[in-house]
Amino acid sequence: MTTTAAPTARKPATMAQALSRALRDAMADDPTVHVMGEDVGALGGVFRVTDGLVKEFGEDRCSDTPLAEAGILGTAVGMAMYGLRPVVEMQFDAFAYPAFEQLVSHVARMRNRTRGAVAMPLTIRIPYGGGIGGVEHHSDSSEAYYLATPGLQVVTPATVEDAYGLLRAAIASDDPVVFLEPKRLYWSKADWSAEAPTPVAPIGRAEVRRRGSSATLLTYGPSLPVCLEAAEAARAEGWDLEVVDLRSLVPFDDDTVCASVRRTGRAVVVHESGGFGGPGGEIAARITERCFHHLEAPVLRVAGFDIPYPPPMLERHHLPGVDRILDTVARLQWESRWTEGRGE
Amino acid sequence: MTTTAAPTARKPATMAQALSRALRDAMADDPTVHVMGEDVGALGGVFRVTDGLVKEFGEDRCSDTPLAEAGILGTAVGMAMYGLRPVVEMQFDAFAYPAFEQLVSHVARMRNRTRGAVAMPLTIRIPYGGGIGGVEHHSDSSEAYYLATPGLQVVTPATVEDAYGLLRAAIASDDPVVFLEPKRLYWSKADWSAEAPTPVAPIGRAEVRRRGSSATLLTYGPSLPVCLEAAEAARAEGWDLEVVDLRSLVPFDDDTVCASVRRTGRAVVVHESGGFGGPGGEIAARITERCFHHLEAPVLRVAGFDIPYPPPMLERHHLPGVDRILDTVARLQWESRWTEGRGE
Amino acid sequence: MTVLEQPGSSRHTSGLASPPPAWRPRVDPAPLLPDAEPYRLLGTAAARRLDPGLLKRLYTELVRGRRYNTQATALTRQGRLAVYPSSTGQEACQVAAALALQEQDWLFPSYRDTLAAVARGLDPVQALTLLRGDWHTGYDPYEHRIAPLCTPLATQLPHAVGLAHAARLKGDEVVALAMVGDGGTSEGDFHEALNFAAVWQAPVVFLVQNNGFAISVPLAKQTAAPTLAHKAVGYGMPGRLVDGNDAPAMHEVLTEAVRRAREGGGPTLVEAITYRVDAHTNADDATRYRSEAEVETWRAHDPIALLERELTDRDLLGDEFAAATRDGAERLAADLRERMHTDPQLDPMDLFDHVFTRQTGQLRSQAAQLRAELDAEAEGHPETATGTAAPAQEARP
Amino acid sequence: MTVLEQPGSSRHTSGLASPPPAWRPRVDPAPLLPDAEPYRLLGTAAARRLDPGLLKRLYTELVRGRRYNTQATALTRQGRLAVYPSSTGQEACQVAAALALQEQDWLFPSYRDTLAAVARGLDPVQALTLLRGDWHTGYDPYEHRIAPLCTPLATQLPHAVGLAHAARLKGDEVVALAMVGDGGTSEGDFHEALNFAAVWQAPVVFLVQNNGFAISVPLAKQTAAPTLAHKAVGYGMPGRLVDGNDAPAMHEVLTEAVRRAREGGGPTLVEAITYRVDAHTNADDATRYRSEAEVETWRAHDPIALLERELTDRDLLGDEFAAATRDGAERLAADLRERMHTDPQLDPMDLFDHVFTRQTGQLRSQAAQLRAELDAEAEGHPETATGTAAPAQEARP
Ligand SMILES: Cc1ncc(C[n+]2csc(CCOP(=O)(O)OP(=O)(O)O)c2C)c(N)n1
Ligand SMILES: Cc1ncc(C[n+]2csc(CCOP(=O)(O)OP(=O)(O)O)c2C)c(N)n1
Ligand SMILES: [Mg+2]
Ligand SMILES: [Mg+2]
Secondary structure, eight states, rough: OOOSSSOOEEEEHHHHHHHHHHHHHHHHHHHHEEEETTTOTTTTTTTTTTTHHHHHHHHTTEEEEEEHHHHHHHHHHHHHHTTTTEEOOSSGGGGGGHHHHHIIIIIIIIOOOOOOOSSOOOOOEEEOOOOOOOTTSOOOOOOHHHHHTTEEEEEOOOOOHHHHHHHHHHOOOOEEEEEEEGGGTTTTTEETTTTOOOOOOOOOOEEEEEEEOOEEEEEEEGGGGHHHHHHHHHTTTTEEEEEOOEEETTTTOOHHHHHHHHHOOOEEEEEEEEEEHHHHHHHHHHHHHGGGOOSOOOEEEEOSSSOOOOOOOGGGHHOOOOHHHHHHTTSSOOOOOTTTTTTO | OOOSSSOOOEEEEEEEHHHHHHHHHHHHTTTTEEEEEOOOOOTTTSSTTTTHHHHHHHHHHHHESOOOOHHHHHHHHHHHHTEEEEEOOOSGGGGGGGGGGGGIIIIHHHHHTTTSSOOOOEEEEEOOOOOOOTTTTOOOOHHHHHHHHHTOOEEEEOSHHHHHHHHHHHHHHHSSSSEEGGGGGGTEEEEEESSOOOOOOOSSOOOEEEOOOSSSEOGGGHHHHHHHHHHHHHHTTOOOOOEEOOEEEETTTTTHHHHHHHHHEEEEEEEEESTTTTTHHHHHOOOOOHGGGGOOOOOOOOEEEESSSOGGGGGGHHHOOHHHHHHHHHOSSSOOOTTOOOOO | OOOOOTTTTTTTTSSSSSTTOOOOOOOSGGSSSOOOOOOTTSSGGGGSSOOOHHHHHHHHHHHHHHHHHHHHHHHHHHHHHSSSOTTTHHHHHHHHHHHHHHHTTTEEEETTTTTHHTTOOOOOHTHHHHTTSSOOOSSSSHTTTOOOBBBBBTHHHHHHHHHHHHHHTHHHOOOEEEEETTTTGHHHHHHHHHHHHHHHTEEEEEEEEEEEEETTTTTTOOSSSSSSSGGGGGTTSEEEEEEEEOHHHHHHHHHHHHHHTTTTTEEEEEEEEEESSOOTTTTGGGGSSSSSHHHHHEEEOHHHHHHHHHHHHHTTOOOOHHHHHHHHHHHHHHHHHHHHTTTOOOOOGGGGTTTTSSOOOOHHHHHHHHHHHHHHHHHHGGGGTTTTTTOOOOOOO | TTTOOTTTTTSSSSSSSSOTTTTTOSSOOOOGGGSSSSOOHHHHHGGGSHHHHHHHHHHHHHHHHHHEEEEEEEHHHHSSOOOOOOOOOHHHHHHHHHTTOOTEEEEEEEEHHHHHHHHTTTHHHTTTHHHHHSOOOOOOOOHTBBBOOSSSSHHHHHHHHHHHHHHHHHHHOOEEEEEEEGGGGGGGHHHHHHHHHHHTTOOOOEEEEEEETHHHHEETOOOSSSSSSGGGGGGGOOOOOOOOTOHHHHHHHHHHHHHHTTTTTOOOEEEEEEEOSSSSSTTTTGGTTHHHHHHHHHHOOOHHHHHHHHHHHOOOOOOOHHHHHHHHHHHHHHHHHHHHSSSOOGGGGGGGGTSSOOOOHHHHHHHHHHHHHHHHHHHOOOGGGGGGGOOOOOOOO
C-alpha cells in the first residue's frame, strides 16, 4: 500500500482526515513506523486521527498504552533506539507535561550526546490550542516550551494539505519532531487530492499564504485562518496585508520571513500562545535584528493574554481575533514618515 | 529569633551563605515556612544552602523527601493549601523537569482557577546555569520555560545582597516564585552586613548596576559579573556601557529597562540560556515595541548557542564571555548616523 | 515462594552465613496484602448486622446521586453543560467517599467525582461550573474542604498527601481522601504520592475507582497486577479490595481506613471494583470499545438495586420512605435544571484577576486593552456584546 | 489477611452473593512475592555446587572492578576526572549485571554503573568521558549494546522497556537489563517503566542496587515498603531479593531472570542489598550523614572478601591464580592511568554537530561565529587557545 496511485479529482477532507491518512500511508510505506498513545487503538484517538489504524496494522503497530505520558515517550525513546520510528500521540497539550523530562533530557539530546550514534526518529503529535470550548487543561498553547529546547524540530500545520505533508515529513525525519496539531482546525475542510498527497520537504520552510504590500502578518497553526480573515477585512481600511504561515517554528525560515518584511516594512506576529515569553518575542526580535533598516515601525505582537487559559465561556476574549489584529495593524505608524529616506 | 538586631560592620559572605541566612531568618520569623527537598537535611543540600536548618528547626520544618520531584512539588502544593509556606529545593535545573506538570498545571494556576480562594505561597529554589564544570544535565538554563508560564514569578539574584533580599521577598510572597540561583555565583563573595539584611520588596524591580551612556547591557543572574567586566573592558574602546540587572524576569520591570534604553539608544541582552526562544527574544521585542523611536540600532542578543548544554571541557565556548559581548556591542551601528534627527 | 525456582532459594539462608549487615525486613508484608476477593456485605450474612439508619441514609444518597447523574447528562444534551463525565453505576463509591469523612476532613475529587462533592454538601451548580464552562473551580475549596476538581490525572494525589501531612504537623486531626481512576494509577504521580504518604505516614485514604476503563482502554492494557490494591504492599501500606457497587461495604472499608488514618495508622489504598455504565463522557462513543452485553451484566449488579434488595429483605423500604427518597431526588434535579437554565453572568475582566495577588503592570495594561475592546464592541457591534456566554461546543476532560 | 480487621472481611465472600461481574483475580500474587530474606549462596551449603570456573571468573572481575574503582577515584584527586561516583562495595552487582547478559542483550546503566559497562567490554576511557568532561557519551551505544550512562534518575528504565519491546516485536531474542538505585525507585519513571514492562511482558530485568542511600538520604526516608522487591507484585511481575555482595548469588538470580525474560516470561524486579562504601562521589562528604562504624560493618561484608573465603575453602585460590588476577587488575589500572593523563583532543566545532542530522542555517551561522572567535583567539590571545581542555572544576551527577 503506497501513495503512488494516480491522482484523481480533489475532494473535501478535514484536517483530522488528512492527518489520519498521513499516518496510514506512513505505516504502509515503512514497517518501522509505530503509533502509540492513549486511546489510539479501538477508539481511534479522542479526535479520531488514528481511526482504523489498529484494524489495518494490528495492535503491535498501533497500540493503546497504559495511561502515563512519561512512560509513553520514554518507551518510545527505547523503541527508536532499536530502529523503530515511533509516532506518539499526547492526548492534549497539557497532558504532554508529564513527559517533559523525557522530552527535554532525552529526546532532544540523544543524537547530540552520542555524537550522532543514536538517532531519535520520533514524532510527538500534540493537539494544541483553544477555541473548542475545552475545559481547564485542554486548550494550552505550549509551543514556547518546545522551541526553547535545542534539538527539537517544532512543526504545526494550518491547512489540510500541510497536515498531510508536514506529518509525512515529520515521520520521515531522522530527528525528533514536536508536531503540534491545532485542535480547532481538526474539522476545517479543504478540497484536497487525497489520492496523491505529498510530503512537505524539507521541514523548515514558511509559506506565503496571501501576497500583500502594506504589512506582513506572521502566524502559524490555529491563527492562520484568523489572519487571512483579518487580511480580507483590512482591505476596507486600505491595507493590503501579506500573510505568512510559518509552518515550522524550528527550524525557523528566516529567509521567507525577512524577504516579506523587507518588502512590506511592517510586521505583526499573531499567535494564541501567551505573549510574554511566547514565540512572538523570538520572531519579532530576530526580524528586528535582521531587517532593522527596513522597518517603518516596531514589529508588534497579537497574542493570548498572559493569563492561565480561560474557561470556555470566556475564551473568545482571550483569543486573537480579527478586530484585535486590525487594531494592532493600525498601530504600525502609518502616518509617521520620519523614517523616509532612511534605508537601503 | 528575628532580623531586627542592630546593624554591625559589613563582613564578607558568599551567595550560598546569604541564601542560607535568608532561609534561616524566614523560618525563624514565620513558623509556617517549611523547607523540603532532596538532601536538604543532614547534608545541608548539595550546595550547602540549607546547612544547619534541620538542627535549628527540626526534621518537620526541614525535611529530606523521597527522591521524586513531582512528589516534592505536588505535596508542597497540598501543604500550601493547608496554610504552610513551603520552600522547595530542586537539586539542579534539569531535575526540576519531572515536576513540570505540577508547576504548570497546578502551582501556576491554583490561585486563578479558584478565583483567589486558594493561594500558593510557594518558593521553588532551582540552582541553574553552567560554568561550574558540571556533567550532563547539571548546567541547564531553564528560565525560558518558567517565564512562558503565566502565574509564576521568576526571580534570580546576581549579588550576595540580592540573594538574601530576593529570597526573603520570594518566601514572603503569597504567589509562587521560581527562584533561580546561579550556580556559579554560589561561591561569589561580597561584603555584606549580615546582621541586618533586608528583603527586597516588591519583587519586580530591575537595578542599574553601572551607569553608562553609550549603550545598555541587560542581563541577570550568572551573566551580571561578565557584563560588568565587559563594561570595564569597553572603556578601552571608548564605550561607556550601562549595565542593568533585571533581577525579576516576571514581573518584568519595563520602566527601568526602557528608561535606560531610551537614554542610551542602544541595547544588548546577555544571558546563558539558549538564544532561540530564550528570554532575550522577549526582552528585545518589548524594548523595541516601547522604545523604537529611541533605538539607534536593533536590540542585539548574546546568548548561549542553540545546542544542548556542552560537556564541561567545552562549556567556555558556549557561555557568553566578555569578547563576545564586546563584539556584539561593536555591531550596534556606531557609524551609521542615518537615524539622526529621527526622534520623537 | 518464588517463581524463579532457584534451587535452595529459601532453604540455605540461615545459620551458615551472616546476612548483609543493614538488612532487616522493615514491616511484615502479609497484613498489607488485599484479600483475594473483593469485600462485600450485601447479599451476605454479615449484612444483617448493618444499622438500618445507615442503610437508609446510603439509599437516599444513591437515589439522589443517580438522579443527579441523569439530570447532568440531560443538561449536556440541552447545551447547558459543555461536557459531563457521568458516575452512573459508580454512585456507591461516590456516596461512600463523602459519607466516610468528617467535617474537618478533605476530599480530593477528580473530574468524575462531582457527585462525591455534592454528597459532601457542595451546591451542584457550583460543582458543575468546570463542566459548564463558566469558571474552572466554581466553589471556595475551604468552604466544604473539597479541593478543586482535578483533570490532569493523579496530580491531585500528592496534594492530598501534602495537605494531610501539613495538618498532622499542625496537630489537627484531619484526614484527606483522594479519588483516582484505574487509569490514573499508571501515572508517575500516583506512585510518588503513595510513596510520600507511606514514608510520612500521612493520614490519607486513596480510593481507586476501578471502573474497568480509562476512556477506551480496558484494565488489562493498563496493568498486569493481580489487583490494583496489590500496589499497596510496594509502598508499605495496606491494600483493600472492595465491591465498589456495594454501598455498605464501601462505607465500612472507607470509614475504617479514615479512622485508621486519623489515629496515626497511616495511609490505605482502597480499590473499588465498579463499572462506568455510561460512556466516558457524553462526547465519547463507547460502542467503539465495549459491548452492550458487558454493560448489561453490570447493570444487573447495580448499586441501587443491590441495596434495594437488602432493604426490601429487611422490610426497610416502606412506601413512604421510598416516595420521600424519590421526591428528594426529584427536588434536587428540578432545582439543578432550573438554575442551570439561566445563563451565568460573567465578566470578562475577571480574566485578569487572581493571576497574582496584585495585578502586575503588564496585566493591568492587557486588562485595559480588553476593557477598551469591550466598550467599542458594546457601542458598535451589539451582536458580540459581552456578558452573554457563548455556548461551549465541545470539551473532553 | 487484612490489617483493617473488618468483621467478616474474608468470611462472607462466597456463596451468598455474586461478585462484581468483571471481577476475576488476574494472576496469583503469591509467586510474585520476594522471599523474606535476601537470597545468598556464599557461606551456605548451596555454594558447594557452584562451578569453580564461574567462581574464578567472578573473582577476577571483582578484583579488576575494585582496582578500576580505586584508580578512577585517584584520577579525581589528580584532576583528571571531574567527578567519580564510585561503585566500591557494589562490585558484585556491577559484575553480575554484565555477566548475566549475552552479546545481543542491552545494558542500561546509570552514572554509577561505569564498572558494569567496563565488565561488559567497554573501554574504561570511553566509559569515563562523561565524568572526565570531554563528551557526554564517549562510546557508540550500538557497539557493545550499552545505552548512554544515564543521570536523570530512573529515566533510562522506560528506554530499556521500549528497546526490549521493540526487539521482541521484531522477533529478536534480546533482553534489556536496566540498573537503578534505591533512591531512583521513588521516581515516577520507575513506576511507569515497570508497569509498561509488565503490561507488555517485555523482556527486561530491573536491577535495583539498594546501597542504603540516595546521596545522604537513607532508605528509611525513601520508602516504607517491606523491601523494594515487594514493589514487583504491584506490577504483576516477580520480585527477587538478593544479597548484592554475594557475587554468585547475584549472578544466579540475574541469569535466571534474563533467561526467563528471553523465554517470554516477562520482566523481573531484582533488589540487591548492598552498600556504597565510598561517599556518593568524591565531591560528597559522607561524614555528614553516616557513621564510620556503619561503614565498617559493611566492609566486613565485602564482596571480594566473601568470595575469597569461598575460593580459599575450596582451594581454588592458588598463588598463581591470585597473582594473575592481581596483575590483570594492575594492567587495567596502569593503562587507564596512562591514557587518562593525556589531555583529550577536543574540537569546539563539534558543539554544532549532531544537534540535528543536518545542521540548520541557524546553527551554521552560530558555528561560523565561534569559528571566527577561535581564529581571532588563536591569533591574538595565545593564553586561551583552543584545543586545550580547561580542567573541569566541579561536577556532581
Ligand atoms: C495526565 C493526563 N493524561 C491524559 C488525560 C486525558 N484523560 C482524561 S480522562 C482519561 C481516562 C482516565 O481513566 P481513569 O483514570 O480510569 O478514570 P475514569 O475516567 O475511568 O474515571 C484520560 C486519558 C488527562 N486528563 N490527564
Ligand atoms: C531526576 C533526578 N533528580 C535528582 C538527581 C540528583 N541526584 C543524583 S544521584 C542522586 C541520588 C541517587 O540515589 P540512588 O538512586 O539510591 O542511587 P545511588 O547514587 O545510591 O547509586 C540524586 C538525588 C538526579 N540525578 N536526577
Ligand atoms: Mg477508569
Ligand atoms: Mg542508593
